[in-house]
Amino acid sequence: MSRATQALLGAYYHGTAPYRAWWNRRAAAAGRAPVMILFYHRVADERPNDWTCPREVFARQMRWIKSRFDVVSLAEAQRRLREGNSRGCVTVTFDDGYGDNVDFALPLLVELEIPCTYFVSTHFVRHGVPFPHDVRLGTPSRPNTMDELRHWSARGIEIGAHTRTHPDIGKITDRTRLHDEIVVAGEELQQSLGKPVRYFAFPFGLPANLRPEAFEIAYDAGYDGVCSAYGGYNRPGDDPFHLQRIHADPEMLRLKNWLTVDPRKLGVPRYRYAAATTPAPEPQTTS
């Protein structure tokens, strides 16, 4: 971030602080405090790219989040969406499955008792090959191994599915392929971990990378929820099956700006998909 941008954002952040504090107090009193879900990719100091967060920044962000919010699991986030939320809460998630995360990020999360759902793409884990998006940029990194996932799963990190091959789901029209990337990916993980895999995260996660049929397939397969990644706050009363996530910006000021509720970002429209999760009407009984 340039100095000028930093100064402008700083002025905006501090200038709107009283409004944010008022908004957050009012939302909390009404049981409608936001449920905020962050996504990270890779925490490391070597081979930085746009989806790498330096170790020191990650540690600072985790400590700040813990001091300001309830840090909760995805299941607790969903409970609050259903039943109401009287305190701003944050959930930490990771996407892809970068090997570097076992050196610093995951041990720190366990040490600080911060729940985390860690989404992995099974093809890369099983075959130990780097992600194509990193190869293209000349910054290939090793993915996690299944042994690492088992190790951290046993220490409380929840493992979630992030497809098999990390495709753009928005472009896949073939239902068999969708089933393979969404359902089979989860089954493979479940078998290897010996634990249920309850959540699925869309690769890329922007509205163009989502698909209504994919939500239906995930719902029918028994996933508890699916995550997008285009930003946006979740509020009690929103559909708890679709969890909107916010990019965990390595710039501390941008992260603080999001998590203290930026009024400009309250208007991010939720992706609309077929009402897979709408409960069927109560059957009419005649007595």
Ligand SMILES: [Zn+2]
């Ligand atoms: Zn991804």
